[in-house]
Amino acid sequence: MTLSLEKSSQPSSLRQQHDATWQDYAAVRDSSEIDWRKIAFNQGWLWVDMGTEGPNHASFSDLLTMIFGFWVFLHPKPVLQSFGRCLIEKPETQACAPDLVLYKGENIPKWQPGEPRRIVLNRHRLPDLVGEIADTTLSLDLDEQKQLYASLGIAEYWVVDVKGVRLFAFGLTAAGVYESIQVSQVLEGLEIALVEQTLERLSEETNTAAANWLMQQLQTVN
Template structure:
């Protein structure tokens, strides 16, 4: 029996079949879905102004970084569902793979990133408007358990950015320099985020591109 679940600020008991039913519901509200250990977390997927402008800022930041350092070969899959069938599902706002072996889709395959067939991404991020507490707690644990090397949380209300690097024990530790995007100072990202208090996201992204050009 499939349970009825609605977006809330708490985990709900659910089966993998419940998760799949919510994921594939054609007439349902668009949601971000997380599944872990027979628990389901739902977030409304329709983006507000803050979430959208910060999310687009980081899309531009990654594009400018990739243009400056083309040998890094970034592939991004923002908002894509990632799954370990029957066990775990995640839906970060930012998903970044570094290198040639990024996921690709072929006819007949799942529309989502199957983590039983593809490696975990190198970097994920959350744009936190109303979900900061869980982004810094349970989601951080989920991403660490999947072996994701780096995790960013962007606090849109306080114009802050938290960056974490996975250590040798499988625990995230806050870091000051990105280890996925070589030598990128987290302070520079924070300064870029702070510009959104007075500037558009395109102006902030252009400023970021000028900084990395000046310090190359």
Template sequence: MTTATPTDIQTVLATGLPQWKPATWSDYLACRDAETLERIRLFFNRDRLLIDMGSEGINHASVSDLFIMLFGFWFSRFTQQIAASFGRCLLEKANTQAAAPDLVLYIGEGVPQWQQGELRRIDLNRWRVPDLVGEIADTTIATDLDEKKKLYADLGIPEYWVVNIRGRQVIAFRLQESGKYQQCSESVVLAGLPISLLEQTLERLNEGTNITAAVWFSQQIANLKVE
């Protein structure tokens, strides 16, 4: 069995093609600690490692920034709760899992806080898991709906979104008591938010920018009634 090595990082950087490989936690650590870490994203689930590109194309960057703006508009309108976004920050649960989702949202108490001298990662043995994570899928939708979905379910993350850029689609999943995700048409973490409204906001990118789309979203939720 061929396991992942730091050499695989160079292959991904050269081809731009992400790949899952059999791996141990030690293999993951070797890739994580390579000098090229800032150019890649790593995902590890028990015995499988994904090395993915860290740099973003125009479409990916635009949609990723759009959703962070949507979070801001939502919380300014509906709740006084503490909320924090940590998109693409590395999450680690030592020896078992690691991930760097495009979208990472914490709501309420227990938001991770970095202190001087600590590693610049979110240690899931110290901090609770995020309330919501998401992946912006331009060329990675197959793995976003398969192995990454399993990874986030195994971590116990309550809600997971896959944003299909090309299809202008948002596929949202809610974690069930069984430990499996089930697709949902309305967010539970952002209580009362229809997933269809997110898709309509994505459609606005066909005729404007991510900022104009975010402003349109803020106008729509001004009249939205939630329980």
């Protein structure tokens, strides 16, 4: 098939279409000819990233996953489960593949042999936290993607600005919109500024060293 998505002002690997249907999304998702890395659909807006994951993106993404793991080490209850980059679908209306997907507590999705390896929201519950590592997609992640996750009703949304080494964290209000938060609601008591300080250390050291530094700070607090 031919990908007929419009070029945007974003890098050349990114394509957007604003009058797409769910069938258009499914055709791209299932195509053997389109090697997409990220994909999102929200009631007519279809976004596809056909680029490859760069080292900066991978380093920041893995660091956040390590942070989740260290948090669990210090706070073993309730349980956490990470499904980073897993495809999430609300059939006919929305789809996304966040870099970070975190479940907390009970009813964590499980799959039987032969089932599509997707989080399908008419069978599985919503994640508690999702996040995007914005290496080349910051404006999308703070606009269209933010609107998508808010409309799904996901409680907490993080955006990591790789170039600016910043972390934007949002909590969902009762009105269904995101507002900036300074302390995580899902990882209770975790200060966003402390996570941002950990990200800043990547300019001088490895992501494992940065994660170890955060662990030391958390142990001191505890």
